[in-house]
Amino acid sequence: MSTEQLLSIKNLNIYLQEHGSDTRNQIIHNVSFDLEKGKVLGIVGGSGSGKTLTSLSVLSLLHDKFSVTGSIHFNGADLLQLPERKIRKIRGKEIALIPQNPMASFNPIISIGEHMVESMRSHQKLTRKIAKELAIYYLEKMNFADPSDLISQYPFQLSGGMLQRVLIAITLSLQPSLIIADEPTTALDKVTEDHILHQLEIMKEEYDTSMLLVSHDFHVVSRLADEVAVIHNGMLVEKGSIVNVFRQPNHSYTKQLIDASIRLKREKP
């Protein structure tokens, strides 16, 4: 592995064996790709292609009915070989996940400010006062008009788009080396999608954050990604620079995804 690579996935296979079943099905087949420091890699594929399983395997967040072979080197260590205790330290602090449904990441009875303070204090030695000041700073970065008021609100008082921006602010505050954003805008309308993509652009440009951006939508990925990997039926069918793949897709499945994203862009309200 070159020293520049932050993440290097080699020959990743993921198998599913339901409890009590003798049959083991292979879902991900021999997937390999690298992510350089400071770059964004888009992982694109249709529903059920295996994007989420591939990205969750990096965080060792797969249910125990899945088994994984191959290697996932992150900062030099193979994550598949690390004990859970070490993975837990990496998760959140070194590798953070921005999921599709942000609501599931929040506890409904804890205020936005408390979520931010707690997540920062669980990874860094900070007083509550400093953590609160930092929370306000990062919410300002996410263009919230009144962060001092926002921190006393509860998750149910915020829209899906606002919660997603809070989650990005929390992620920023942890300053991870790698962010995995799994369909971060799929549930949102066009205007909110634009806001979120803009916030992710800020993350990339100001903080030099490396990112795996998972989406079924080529248009979303093309806004941010340097490189793209296309997954179909659990197999990597094409990868390359976003400009080259977008202009001259080699695989017919990639062409279909690009056409679908152009249609989606026209139709999304």
Ligand SMILES: Nc1ncnc2c1ncn2[C@@H]1O[C@H](COP(=O)(O)OP(=O)(O)OP(=O)(O)O)[C@@H](O)[C@H]1O
């Ligand atoms: N918990 C699960 N139990 C059984 N099969 C699963 C589970 N999660 C995923 N799969 C199967 O694994 C395959 C890949 O799923 P995955 O969620 O990675 O796809 P995806 O590309 O992220 O799709 P989507 O965008 O719809 O989430 C699918 O065929 C799916 O049915």
